[in-house]
Amino acid sequence: MTINITEPKPVSFVVPVVAAAGAFLGIFVGTAHDNTLLGLLGGAVITGLLALIFLTIFRREREARWISVAGFAVIGYLLGGLPGGVIGIAAGWFFGWFIFWLGEGRYRAKLAPYYTPMQVLWHFSFRVICGMIFFFLITPIVVVMPLSFNAENFFTFTPEMLRFAPEGYSLKHYEDFFTNSDWQQALWNSLSIAPAATLLSVGFGTLAAIGLSSEHVPFRRPIMAILISPMIVPLIISAAGMYFFYSRIGLQGTYLGVVLAHAALGVPFVIITVTATLVGFDRSLTRAAANMGANPVTTFFRVQMPLILPGVISGGLFAFITSFDEVVVVLFVGSAGQKTLPWQMFIGLREQISPTILAVATILVGISILLLTTVELLRRRSERLRGMSPG
Amino acid sequence: MKMTKTLLATTALSVAAGAASAQDMADEMTIVSWGGAYQESQVKAYVEPYIANNPDVSVTWDESSAEAVAKLRAQNEAGNLTWDLVDVTAADAMRLCDEGLAMEVDHDEILAPAPDGTPASEDFGDMIVSDCFIPQIAYSYTFGYRTDVDAWNGNTPDEICDVFDLETFPGKRSLEQRPHNNMEWALMCDGVPQEDVYDVLETPEGQDRALAKLDTIKDEVVWWTSGADTPQLLADKEVVFGSTYNGRLFSLIEEQDQPVAMMWDAQSYDLDGWIIPEGLEEDKLARVLDFLYFATDTQRLADQAKYISYGPARQSSAPLVGEHAELGIDMAPHMPTNPENASNAFVMNYVWWADYRDDLDSKFQSWLAR
Numbered sequence: 001m002t003i004n005i006t007e008p009k010p011v012s013f014v015v016p017v018v019a020a021a022g023a024f025l026g027i028f029v030g031t032a033h034d035n036t037l038l039g040l041l042g043g044a045v046i047t048g049l050l051a052l053i054f055l056t057i058f059r060r061e062r063e064a065r066w067i068s069v070a071g072f073a074v075i076g077y078l079l080g081g082l083p084g085g086v087i088g089i090a091a092g093w094f095f096g097w098f099i100f101w102l103g104e105g106r107y108r109a110k111l112a113p114y115y116t117p118m119q120v121l122w123h124f125s126f127r128v129i130c131g132m133i134f135f136f137l138i139t140p141i142v143v144v145m146p147l148s149f150n151a152e153n154f155f156t157f158t159p160e161m162l163r164f165a166p167e168g169y170s171l172k173h174y175e176d177f178f179t180n181s182d183w184q185q186a187l188w189n190s191l192s193i194a195p196a197a198t199l200l201s202v203g204f205g206t207l208a209a210i211g212l213s214s215e216h217v218p219f220r221r222p223i224m225a226i227l228i229s230p231m232i233v234p235l236i237i238s239a240a241g242m243y244f245f246y247s248r249i250g251l252q253g254t255y256l257g258v259v260l261a262h263a264a265l266g267v268p269f270v271i272i273t274v275t276a277t278l279v280g281f282d283r284s285l286t287r288a289a290a291n292m293g294a295n296p297v298t299t300f301f302r303v304q305m306p307l308i309l310p311g312v313i314s315g316g317l318f319a320f321i322t323s324f325d326e327v328v329v330v331l332f333v334g335s336a337g338q339k340t341l342p343w344q345m346f347i348g349l350r351e352q353i354s355p356t357i358l359a360v361a362t363i364l365v366g367i368s369i370l371l372l373t374t375v376e377l378l379r380r381r382s383e384r385l386r387g388m389s390p391g
Numbered sequence: 392m393k394m395t396k397t398l399l400a401t402t403a404l405s406v407a408a409g410a411a412s413a414q415d416m417a418d419e420m421t422i423v424s425w426g427g428a429y430q431e432s433q434v435k436a437y438v439e440p441y442i443a444n445n446p447d448v449s450v451t452w453d454e455s456s457a458e459a460v461a462k463l464r465a466q467n468e469a470g471n472l473t474w475d476l477v478d479v480t481a482a483d484a485m486r487l488c489d490e491g492l493a494m495e496v497d498h499d500e501i502l503a504p505a506p507d508g509t510p511a512s513e514d515f516g517d518m519i520v521s522d523c524f525i526p527q528i529a530y531s532y533t534f535g536y537r538t539d540v541d542a543w544n545g546n547t548p549d550e551i552c553d554v555f556d557l558e559t560f561p562g563k564r565s566l567e568q569r570p571h572n573n574m575e576w577a578l579m580c581d582g583v584p585q586e587d588v589y590d591v592l593e594t595p596e597g598q599d600r601a602l603a604k605l606d607t608i609k610d611e612v613v614w615w616t617s618g619a620d621t622p623q624l625l626a627d628k629e630v631v632f633g634s635t636y637n638g639r640l641f642s643l644i645e646e647q648d649q650p651v652a653m654m655w656d657a658q659s660y661d662l663d664g665w666i667i668p669e670g671l672e673e674d675k676l677a678r679v680l681d682f683l684y685f686a687t688d689t690q691r692l693a694d695q696a697k698y699i700s701y702g703p704a705r706q707s708s709a710p711l712v713g714e715h716a717e718l719g720i721d722m723a724p725h726m727p728t729n730p731e732n733a734s735n736a737f738v739m740n741y742v743w744w745a746d747y748r749d750d751l752d753s754k755f756q757s758w759l760a761r
Binding site for chain 1: 426428452454455470471473618619620622
């Protein structure tokens with residue numbers, strides 16, 4: 001016996017749900033036109049009516065969905081021009097699909113048949129909530145990207161941009177970044193400080209993690225706590241402390257000083273990730289290597305290091321990004337000669353709100369994505385290789 | 392006779408400077424300024440010509456003028472002076488001078504006389520508000536408004552009290568997030584004559600009166616903290632009316648071509664200039680003095696006005712102010728000191744503010760939080 005759960009649902013259930021979704025969309029449309037309440041009501045009424053018509057009078061799905069797309073595209077175009085039309089097409093496609101997805105009861109198809117309505121509701125609410133969290137996290141980053149192609153010198157979506165007119169866009173802020181000596185100097189400083197700081201933190205952090213994970217080391221917990229403290233102590237306090245300390249010993253305002261400060265900030269990340277990989281590391285391997293005559297250095301490089309490498313690399317990545325993104329400490333420890341990219345962006349935001357900052361941000365986001373993708377691909381590759389080799 | 396003397400003196404000075412430059416001057420200078428278009432004008436008008444004459448010198452810029460007082464205190468406490476020359480507002484210069492963090496100078500001794508021989512102290516006149524302060528420009532806090540606001544029915548604001556008139560000029564306005572100027576403007580629009588403003592503001596009742604006037608527009612105010620805020624807000628149509636430095640508005644209107652106009656009524660003057668940090672090493676001090684002698688002379692100050700619409704601090708520079716370097720427009724009408732713009736201007740009383748600042752700051756901040 002099969003249980004057919006994808007059965008058509010009553011109109012009295014579908015229409016209010018669709019209307020609620022329509023009201024939600026309507027809030028945004030309404031707010032954009034300075035009338036939230038009207039938008040909310042209008043959205044609910046339009047989508048509710050649409051659902052009612054499609055499910056009772058005109059139940060021909062293929063045509064109905066095209067009608068929905070076309071209808072919303074026209075409404076969107078009338079309300080907001082070309083971009084409004086594009087959003088309208090997306091909304092029309094969504095509601096056409098949503099009405100029949102609910103109306104035909106298709107939403108139950110992939111769920112276990114014994115789910116109660118509440119469980120079904122939670123199943124989909126959970127997905128909607130997750131989607132909204134992603135949306136919330138990513139939108140601010142995505143919004144700045146088109147603004148970096150602005151033809152004007154403000155953080156403003158000009159009417160030309162919204163019409164998708166070519167004269168509203170330009171690459172001049174990218175050009176400014178690549179030709180302006182201040183930005184180039186800052187880029188160069190960042191690129192010479194971050195790798196040096198990363199090397200130092202990876203070296204010290206890995207050694208510290210290995211040392212702290214051997215049981216014969218006394219006072220392991222207090223030492224660990226001290227080494228990790230730069231991550232816990234508010235940055236401004238570390239920065240002020242470093243400023244006065246480095247001033248006394250002549251490191252303030254030097255390249256070496258900034259590198260050391262950033263290395264201190266990066267060490268905790270390396271310690272934490274390497275310690276985590278060391279938990280899964282079998283100590284008997286080092287003893288076996290020693291038994292076969294390898295000295296500790298050889299053992300480390302030939303046996304231990306390859307196995308904990310993923311932890312070392314991801315720790316190094318965090319250390320790199322910490323140094324590359326850091327603005328508070330460098331403002332204190334550095335002098336104007338060590339102006340890094342974040343410092344330059346900070347100044348730019350305060351003194352001159354220029355979209356060049358957005359162009360830089362877009363480039364940095366691109367680099368971060370590339371970097372993370374590369375590391376992830378490498379990790380998968382090494383996992384695959386390890387899975388293929390015995391042991 | 393006087394002319395010959397001056398000539399002799401100038402020659403002697405420049406010979407002395409020339410002789411010193413070979414051995415005793417540092418080749419690196421860290422200059423602290425405000426960033427943005429203002430710093431750019433200093434680069435163009437002072438530093439580039441100076442480096443053309445002294446190719447060995449390299450200049451590093453630090454855009455830290457906004458926190459110059461705090462940072463100089465920290466450098467002093469840490470015993471690690473990294474700045475050579477600092478651009479600050481007059482009020483900050485006074486504080487730094489009182490605290491002994493800025494060097495006291497004899498203006499006639501270290502600065503060039505005017506071309507006609509008038510000594511520097513007379514040429515700068517009242518602008519020298521502190522023994523440590525070497526004036527550079529006069530700027531003003533003034534208002535800009537959008538020219539395309541439908542709700543105003545064709546009216547344009549032309550006096551300060553229009554800022555407080557929400558009926559004729561509805562819409563958001565941006566004001567600076569500190570009591571300076573806002574309190575003065577509020578009292579002026581509450582019927583206090585300009586010359587009595589500071590007397591009234593000294594009393595707690597007067598302060599409450601100013602805040603009560605600000606209360607009438609508080610819901611419609613966006614508070615700014617950085618000079619770049621108001622231009623951005625105006626360009627964005629977030630506000631229709633806003634106060635900021637006049638040079639920022641000039642750039643917004645003339646260089647960026649935005650539909651915005653100036654309202655000069657009751658603009659509030661302030662000064663900006665150099666201070667030399669106390670305790671510079673001898674070779675660095677020699678370089679800074681050499682640079683300052685050049686960068687504050689009559690021609691250099693007039694040159695700066697080619698790039699930004701701030702008034703040169705020397706009287707002798709005013710006739711030399713010409714056209715904008717790129718736009719080719721006459722700069723004189725855009726100067727805050729232009730007689731037409733200055734008809735109802737007032738000078739912010741920094742001496743008074745130095746005494747009342749802490750009190751009023753906290754009162755203003757708690758009013759903001761209400």
